[in-house]
Amino acid sequence: MKIKVLFVVLVVLASACGSKKKKREDGEKNFPVLPYILSQVKDVDTSLYSITKIVTLDSVSDTSFVAREDFRKQAQDFLDIPDISSEKYQDDYTESKFFDETLNRVVMTYTKIPDAKHAVQKQEITISPNQFTGDKIVSIYIDYATNTKDSAVQKRMLWMVDKSFQVTRMVQKPGGIQTTTTTTVTWHD
Secondary structure (H helix, E strand, O other): OHHHHHHHHHHHHHHOOOOEEEEOOOOOOOOOHHHHHHHHHHHHHOOOOOEEEEEEEOOEEEEEEEOHHHHHHHOHHHHOOOOOOOHHHHHHEEEEEEEEOOOOEEEEEEEEOOOOOOOEEEEEEEEEOOOOOOOEEEEEEEEEEEEOOOOEEEEEEEEEOOOEEEEEEEEEOOOOOEEEEEEEEEOOO
16 A cells, blocks of 8 residues: 555656646546545454544533444444545546645645535545655545435545544534534544
């Protein structure tokens, strides 16, 4: 996986003279976020990490421990996203690459085109380049929105590689009633 990440970062750095958006006509594939998160989940599934979960519902928090066997269930919001690196989604997202010199980070952003009817609105991958130790993915952010017959659901999901993930779920019901639930799961302290 390190070699793939290094190759992706080198390609990004080579073309990241500024920020540019383009439709996926260049033959490159979108970054495989779902397979990468699956590899992270597999790592935690086979580890002895202490896993904690904090759920905050409208400013009231509850903390609990998570059994290793239940980690995959806790990460299900991430595992249910479509893989926008698959051929089916390639033309429905624009790619933006940017190197932030201040933070020394490469940021790759995939934004849904206006006509596409997909729940994943945006995916943002932050990479820390390092020529000596190898490039490392630092975080993955996903903006997800969908409507059901009785509510609008928006999820803002952040995966901090090898550390934690957070899902903020906002549910808007008819009549303007909105609930916000934030779930944070940490491991590898």
